[in-house]
Amino acid sequence: MSQRWKVILPLAALALIPTGAAVRAAAESDTYKQLDQLMDVFERVRVDYVDKVDDQALIKGAINGMLTSLDPHSSYLDARDFQTMRQTTDGEYGGLGLTVTTEDGAVKVVSPTDDTPAARAGIKSGDYITHLDGELIYGATLQDAVDKMRGAPGSAVKLTIVREGATKPLEFALKREVIRILPVKFETRGNVGVIRISTFNKQTSDATKAAVASIEKKLGANLAGYIVDLRSNPGGLLDQAIDVSDVFLDKGEIVSQRGRTKNDIQRYYAKGGDLTGGKPIVVLVDEGSASAAEIVAGALQDQRRAIVLGQRSFGKGSVQTLIPLSQDSALRLTTARYFTPSGRSVQEAGIEPDVQVPQLSDATRADRPRLREADLRKHLINEIKDGTEKIVETDLKPDPRFIATPEELKKKGVIDFQLDYATKLLDRLAPGGPVQSAAVAVVPTKVLQK
Incomplete structure (x- = not known):
């Protein structure tokens, strides 16, 4: 017969067993020591450093x-940083038109902004900026590098670029301009309306609504559908991403953001009234489509409202909250992750297109590195719900369907292969006759001043 033993500790011994409160107190004591x-x-x-600090x-x-x-993405903002952030979200500043990040002390280009000195000069996503006016900027803070690139309109600056695949550094002599970020432009390609959204600042949702109205007025009953171009869109304001999604949705969830605790969930829904009248939509994304752009693409994809076409997006699925510390300083802190309507976290993996289409018309693209959220140091790890790790595509295996060279496409009059492919896809989706692929002049949308 087995015996069951009982061990009874004296009260003095019980006093030595740490309680939850005692453990917390010990942890706090250790924190104060640190x-x-x-x-x-x-x-x-202050006392011993070689120079006065x-x-x-x-x-x-x-x-x-x-x-x-x-x-x-978390950072401290002083008065200078505040001014920089306001300039960016307001949509006007003096500079070159680059969105940059840092990687192991080097300044790396995320994307150039449309119709800016950087974009016109041919600076590409994935380029490393090593020198400004001959001065090495390796190891400088990101804000210091940005400050040196910004300046008085008309002033000159020389950038030294290291590009993967190039045999030697590239030199770019640029003149700074007043960068007025027109967040939305539109054009018509035959019976298709193309809405190009380059950023999400305070004007974006109103400009998108104006673009939809202008396209509908121009094409009328012949309108076959819309292409929403979010390629190389670095993101921006969350509320603008929600409002832009709402332009194309009649109902349903757009995005949810979830904080540290189980019950810390906030959901955002469409208010009703699809301004496009249910016309077919194709959304274009690439590795430069980030944050707010991914919210829009994910919402329209999950709600079965649009076909997403292009290449896997950047993968920034976190929300930063601006917390004021004083009159001229604040804390930009990552406080939540955002999720698409189906519950997908975009963090690391990004938005996977319904139709994978490479940009064949860009001859240099294959030689450039693809910078995404997962490449950044200290990025948030995507939460794995089912115990299996998602395998992220690497862009290394060519699709046998896409074998045309840029030269062959140019002979056929195709300047932008992804856009051309999207136009032809809408041609097949349109209930009416064929959709022409010829483009007309791009027209910036104008937002009425309030």
């Missing part, structure tokens, strides 16, 4: 170091 150590380092640097610079450096250890 903070004391931080202050010790601060004082030692500025206290504010030291404190800002400590804060930035803490935030950059979290993820690539």
Whole structure:
């Protein structure tokens, strides 16, 4: 017969077993010791560093170091950073028109903005900027690099670029301009309306509505459908992504954002009234389509409202909240992940197109690296729900269906293969006759001043 033993501890021994409160108190005590150590380092640097240092610079450096250890998108904003952010979201600043990030101390181009000095000069996504006016910027903070690229309109600046596949560094002599970011342009290709959305600033949703109205007025009953071009769109304001999605949706969820706790979920829905009248839609995306652009593409894809065409998007599925610290400083902190209506997290994996179509008309694209969220240091890891890891496509295997060269396409009059493919796809979807593929002049939308 087995015996069951009971062990009875004396009260004195029970007092030695840590309770939850005791564990928390010990953890807090250890945290305060670490903070004391931080202050010790601060004082030692002030007193013993070889050069005299500025206290504010030291404190800002400590804060930035803490935030950059979290993820690539959390940061501290001082008065200068605030001004930069306002210029970007308001849609006007003096500079070159580049969206950049840092990778291992190097400044890397995410995407050039349409119709800016950088785009016209041929600077590409994935390029590394090594020098500005001959001065090495490796190791500089991202804000310092941005400040050096911005400046008075008309002033000149020389960029040295390292591009994968190029045998030597490339030199670009540019003149700064007033960068007025027109977030939306439109054109008509035969009976198809093409809406190009380059960023999500305060004007984007109104400009999108104006583009839809203008296209409908021009084509009338002959309108076969819309192409929403989100390629190389780095994102922007969340509320604008929601409003733009609502332009094309009659009902249903657009996006949800979920914080740290189980119940911290906020959902956003279409308000009703599809302004396009249910016409067929094709959404174009590529590896430069990020954040707000991915919200729109994911919403229209999950709601079966559009066919997404192109290549896998950037994969930034996190939400940053601006938390004021004082009158001239704030904390930009990652506070949530966002999810598409079907519950997909876009973080790392991005939006997978319904139809994978490479950009065959870009001769240099195959030699350029594809920069995505998963390539950034300290990026948030996508949560795996079912215990199996999603295998992300690498863009390395060519699709045998797409074998035309840029030269062959140019002879056929095809300048933008993905756009041409999307136009022909709408041709097949249209209930009426054939859709022509000839393009007319691109017209920027104008938003009425309120």
